[in-house]
Amino acid sequence: MPARIVVLGGGVGGTLAANLVSKELGGDARVTVVDPTGMHVYQPGFLYVALGQANGRWLARDERTLLRNDVELVVDGATRIDPEAGAVELSRGGTLAFDYLVIATGAGYAPEQVPGLIEGSHDFYSLDGAQRLREELRRFRGGRILVGIAGIPYKCPPAPVEFAFMVEDYLRRRGLRERSEVTLLSPLNRAFTIESASKLIQPIMEARGIGLSTFFNVESVDPSGHVVASLEGEKAEYDLLVLVPPHRGQAVVEASGLGDASGWVPTDRTTLQHERHENVFAIGDATNLPISKSGSTAHFEAPVVASRIASLVRGTAARANYGGRVMCFLETGDGRATALRFDYEHPPTPPRPSRAWHLAKWMFNRLYWETVPKGRIPEIGRRGGNER
Amino acid sequence: MTITVMKLDLKGLSCPLPIVKTAKAMRDLRPGELVEVLATDPGSVPDFTAWARSTGNELVERTEEGGVYRFVLRKKG
Numbered sequence: 062m063p064a065r066i067v068v069l070g071g072g073v074g075g076t077l078a079a080n081l082v083s084k085e086l087g088g089d090a091r092v093t094v095v096d097p098t099g100m101h102v103y104q105p106g107f108l109y110v111a112l113g114q115a116n117g118r119w120l121a122r123d124e125r126t127l128l129r130n131d132v133e134l135v136v137d138g139a140t141r142i143d144p145e146a147g148a149v150e151l152s153r154g155g156t157l158a159f160d161y162l163v164i165a166t167g168a169g170y171a172p173e174q175v176p177g178l179i180e181g182s183h184d185f186y187s188l189d190g191a192q193r194l195r196e197e198l199r200r201f202r203g204g205r206i207l208v209g210i211a212g213i214p215y216k217c218p219p220a221p222v223e224f225a226f227m228v229e230d231y232l233r234r235r236g237l238r239e240r241s242e243v244t245l246l247s248p249l250n251r252a253f254t255i256e257s258a259s260k261l262i263q264p265i266m267e268a269r270g271i272g273l274s275t276f277f278n279v280e281s282v283d284p285s286g287h288v289v290a291s292l293e294g295e296k297a298e299y300d301l302l303v304l305v306p307p308h309r310g311q312a313v314v315e316a317s318g319l320g321d322a323s324g325w326v327p328t329d330r331t332t333l334q335h336e337r338h339e340n341v342f343a344i345g346d347a348t349n350l351p352i353s354k355s356g357s358t359a360h361f362e363a364p365v366v367a368s369r370i371a372s373l374v375r376g377t378a379a380r381a382n383y384g385g386r387v388m389c390f391l392e393t394g395d396g397r398a399t400a401l402r403f404d405y406e407h408p409p410t411p412p413r414p415s416r417a418w419h420l421a422k423w424m425f426n427r428l429y430w431e432t433v434p435k436g437r438i439p440e441i442g443r444r445g446g447n448e449r
Numbered sequence: 450m451t452i453t454v455m456k457l458d459l460k461g462l463s464c465p466l467p468i469v470k471t472a473k474a475m476r477d478l479r480p481g482e483l484v485e486v487l488a489t490d491p492g493s494v495p496d497f498t499a500w501a502r503s504t505g506n507e508l509v510e511r512t513e514e515g516g517v518y519r520f521v522l523r524k525k526g
Binding site for chain 1: 476
């Protein structure tokens with residue numbers, strides 16, 4: 062009997078893992094992807110939508126078109142996982158049995174964790190949010206823009222910095238720069254968690270007149286007074302507030318007792334197996350791993366999970382390990398970008414921002430659909446340190 | 450005034466989570482009270498030093514043993 066492999070979530074990691082494991086095992090496996098919408102969304106595009114540089118149409122595709130023909134797609138939500146029995150309960154009733162499970166359910170948002178956030182702040186972490194922010198920016202006639210995060214961890218760590226650079230650009234093009242201020246609120250004493258990236262970014266921020274408010278950990282928002290308060294006891298006034306909402310793991314993980322206090326899956330950093338269940342793996346934003354929550358992480362993890370499951374099915378020694386590899390582009394405005402490439406052992410040494418990296422990011426955005434989910438992986442940003 | 454010590458085990462968390470969790474926890478302390486923080490991220494050493502300087506909370510102690518960093522902070526009064 063073929064091994065039953067169920068993948069929860071049709072994002073970057075889930076789609077790629079399903080395609081790779083089904084390709085590797087062929088008739089020895091029956092692979093099923095469960096996704097509540099059946100649509101695959103390219104989330105890095107939200108940033109461009111918010112700034113009016115792209116419309117939402119190219120950001121979503123039918124998941125079916127991205128999966129190999131021999132992978133089954135079930136458009137339904139998973140409500141409970143029983144790893145011992147090897148069963149997933151579905152929203153519309155019914156159960157799927159599995160021998161191996163991949164949790165690739167991503168991150169959810171919990172804006173209610175920060176008082177006033179929903180009423181007072183905008184974000185570009187969903188298509189709706191990005192479209193609302195785009196309209197708000199169109200109406201903007203100058204004033205104080207504050208950009209930051211309202212919780213940690215959050216997806217795509219460079220995104221707030223990118224937004225600050227790109228919105229500064231946007232204001233200049235619209236002739237509003239003189240009448241506006243852009244300030245980045247940072248939880249630390251620097252613009253970005255990774256020191257080498259901060260060193261590169263901060264002089265550019267300074268040159269563009271983008272302010273940096275350090276050790277500003279958002280506590281609450283006063284939507285009527287247009288004031289945001291920090292845990293450190295500071296207050297900052299805004300005309301437009303753009304805060305990444307707090308994230309948490311998905312309900313199905315928590316409901317099944319498979320997550321930590323925030324709903325992230327306790328995952329082995331190398332094998333990507335659930336810490337308590339050998340037949341359960343986790344990929345991407347869903348894990349508790351202390352690395353970037355980003356599509357790139359999921360992209361590099363998926364082949365490891367696919368290969369490990371294939372080894373388990375075949376009863377051979379598993380050799381694929383995840384070395385913590387991540388690759389993020391970082392737009393610095395003015396049509397330039399840099400790239401952060403790192404893994405567990407090697408911190409990034411980002412190159413000087415250039416047009417070439419900006420074009421590489423655009424190219425990647427365009428080529429994404431034909432490459433990443435289907436396992437035709439462009440080796441852009443390859444560097445040492447990954448054992449795979 | 451009694452000085453209570455709150456303990457925060459933040460081992461395994463990477464920057465900037467230790468700072469954020471500490472900042473959050475210290476809201477519940479009264480001025481002068483102490484918090485003991487355990488962390489494993491080497492970046493937490495410069496981060497806690499700078500955070501204390503910037504916020505006015507005092508970094509009373511800083512030690513390291515077997516890869517675990519221990520910080521004692523006093524809430525500013």
